[in-house]
Amino acid sequence: MDKSQALLSAGPGTFRAAKRRQRSLYQTVLNGLFCIAALIVVLPLVLVLSVSFSDEDSVYIHGYSFIPHKFSTAAYSYLWADHGAIAHAYGVTVLVTVAGALAGLLLTALFAYPLARRDFPLRNVFSFFVFFTILFGGGLVPWYIVFTNFVNVKDSMLGLVLPGLLMNGFNILVVRTFFQGIPPSLMESATIDGAGEFRIWWQIVMPLSLPVLATIGLFMTLGYWNDWFNSLIFISDVKWYSLQYIMQKTLMDIQFLSTQSGAGNASAILATAPTETMRMAMAIIGVGPIVLAYPFFQRYLVQGLTVGAVKG
Incomplete structure (x- = not known):
């Protein structure tokens, strides 16, 4: 007897509960994958935005950072x-x-x-x-x-x-x-x-x-x-x-x-x-x-x- 037959023999309520848990697991996995994909797309844009508001010297010293080491609008002022x-x-x-x-x-x-x-x-x-x-x-x-x-x-x-x-x-x-x-x-x-x-x-x-x-x-x-x-x-x-x-x-x-x-x-x-x-x-x-x-x-x-x- 396989798992599905065992759940059916246990009663329809138990079978429906198992199906709901299985769908919930699939949805959780899919939502997690989509969140990872969204972060892969959004994080580079956030990094570019953060660097654009950073001080030029701090970028050369510390490199790129999601949080500016020193806030500056010099780039936008120059443009x-x-x-x-x-x-x-x-x-x-x-x-x-x-x-x-x-x-x-x-x-x-x-x-x-x-x-x-x-x-x-x-x-x-x-x-x-x-x-x-x-x-x-x-x-x-x-x-x-x-x-x-x-x-x-x-x-x-x-x-x-x-x-x-x-x-x-x-x-x-x-x-x-x-x-x-x-x-x-x-x-x-x-x-x-x-x-x-x-x-x-x-x-x-x-x-x-x-x-x-x-x-x-x-x-x-x-x-x-x-x-x-x-x-x-x-x-x-x-x-x-x-x-x-x-x-x-x-x-x-x-x-x-x-x-x-x-x-x-x-x-x-x-x-x-x-x-x-x-x-x-x-x-x-x-x-x-x-x-x-x-x-x-x-x-x-x-x-x-x-x-x-x-x-x-």
Whole structure:
């Protein structure tokens, strides 16, 4: 007689109590694992925040610490001296992120909808094109020539929105898979009632797809917010510098000054600038809005990914 049969023979009450204890043990173990995973994610951010409010000399003497040995706002004061450029870069980044994420989400949903319709005769052909772009790319030089010579995106907002970020093959496939899970009977009923394809997509498919749209929207938002490469390649006008590019440029300037530490001017600048704590302060400034925006997407994130991955 095994353990389960022994519990059943002891009575249904004893069996239910054992099952409850077993579920409680599983939940405790899972909660413990999730707490460990959360600490692994949160503790580095807490450390960066603590170092950004530390004194530069104490960081060099004692190293990084979760509790500052000597509290200081010198890093933020140093960045505040250039607050006009940082505020302008914030505005550019917010504008590009909002416009790019909305436009990319709309185009992704428009492209994915016909691929999800089994009555679309070219769905396999276009699906192959999408999948092909995931596996292969044209290379940096052809990519640059196309966007500068043919699309002419240099020193404009298009240079921050179009290249490499507006649409992504993986996102299209995820949205297409989610659309395929919507019951075809809903679309057939709408067709019988006289609705066209655009109305079916906008009034039926899109409202039912909020989880996957929020998930892909979060991915696009993160991509646009963290992008500095497009600014480096396509932007030479200061008014279109993004926040992440300004941060990257500042870090490169600090690195250059540290390699020129023998020069008199470089030594003077490095002596007054809180270089290590300023790196951490820039990270906090750059990550702040995204951390605050993430909870609004969180409830859709897991649902959008899991439901979109049920069917292939």
